[in-house]
Amino acid sequence: MSETLLEVNDLNVAFRLASANLTVSSDVSFSVDRGKVLGLIGESGSGKTVTSKAILRLLPKNASLEAKEIRFKGRDISTLTEAEFNLLRGTELAMIFQDPVGSFNPVKTIGWHFRTVGKLHRGAGAPRGEIMKDAKEVLAKADIADPENALRKYPHQMSGGMLQRCLIALVMFSKPSLIVADEPTTNLDNLVERQILDLFDKLRRETDASFIFITHDMTIAEMISDSVIVMYAGQIVEQGPTEALMRRPQHPYTQGLVRTARELEGEVETLTEISGEIGTGVHPENRCRFAPRCPLYEKACDHAIALRPVEGHGLVRCIKAGQDAEHEVTP
Known part of the structure; x- marks a missing residue:
């Protein structure tokens, strides 16, 4: 039976600006098992990097962080003083940034x-x-x-x-017991990218470390992750085992990401586009945040939508989740 290393419950992050508070992560909850890799997926601006930095307390001074609890090895580390947390960061908890040059x-x-x-x-x-x-x-x-x-x-x-x-x-x-890897293959050519991914796979097999692997590439997530979280506009819209999520994505946003990944693997001349942009970070709480871009939008999407379980899959934030065959994305 897997042992839970990290458990995050109701994490919220906002940035204080001159005119308003900019919400970046909303009610984010997930867990990471010991020795496993959790893929954190989404476009730029989805909140994936900020969520991970919040766990390691690496946010800028104008950020505010709230969480019901962040349990690491059974201990709620959200209640630790800065001095106490400093004893964990870099030893038990660590981060690999996407720009190695800036890290040295x-x-x-x-x-x-x-x-x-x-x-x-x-x-x-x-x-x-x-x-x-x-x-x-x-x-x-x-x-x-x-x-x-x-x-x-x-x-x-x-x-x-x-x-x-x-x-x-x-x-x-x-x-460290938990390592956050923030798009560590960005700006590398395809051959070197594959070598770095192979290195991560080797390290996770040779050590007992757990990884949160941040990427915008579903193909990479499929290669390296045991489970996947898909974020959109600061919310988790889908999460579950990698194989199930890649085979039958339930949320329209995830479907678009998986479809693009499959098309990139093939020989299509034009990629299927997810129309529109991710938004500003000021979100109405009474509707689906993906609704303005969603091809399946209907009036019922203008109400608050919670994550809900889909049998044999995971959690999905969509009123149409679980409505079967049309969700399958073929390679």
Whole structure:
């Protein structure tokens, strides 16, 4: 039986602006099991990155965060002081950002970064030789062919793919239990992207770590995730096991994302478009937020719609969910 590592209940995030509060995440609830990968999917502006940063308390100062509870290893970490939370972040909880260049100090070597992290988590008196030995081992696990040479290099001396591997290794160095990967293959070519995805798959098999893998690409989510959450305009619109969600997506938004992924795998000349834009972040609470873009819109969509279970699938925020055959998206 799977063990729940992280449980998030009723997470809400808003940004304070001069004219109004901008809601970015609304009543978001989900869980991540130990050793599993949760895919977090949606267009830019859907709230997926902000939701994940909220869990790690990495939001800007003008953000407000509320949650019924955020339980990590059975402990409600939403009640911790900043000092208490700092003991978890970077050790038990960690994040891999999509821009590896911005994650490193450009005037320090890769080895310096490992030494700094090693001393921070092991104590200032930790032997340098022991830290560097462990750094070489984790770099090798991250498919760095010559770890010793990599430790001597500066970030600008490495390709994007190599630097991303170094960042993954640096995060894994502290052996966190939960890792948030924020679109870590963005701006990489297709071959390197596949290599990085293979690396994630290897790491999740070799360690007991859990991952929240943020992406806008349903194909990537299908490759790497055990379960998937689809977000739209700050809300979860569908969630469930990856295979079921990819085979029979229930929400019209998910259907559009899956259809596009299937078309990209084929040889179509024109992709099916999801018309319109995601919106401003100021949302009426009495209607479906996807309604202005939805091809299945009807008057009943102008009422508040809750997530509800669909037998053999998961949770869906749509009045037509579960109305069968038309939902299947064929490869």
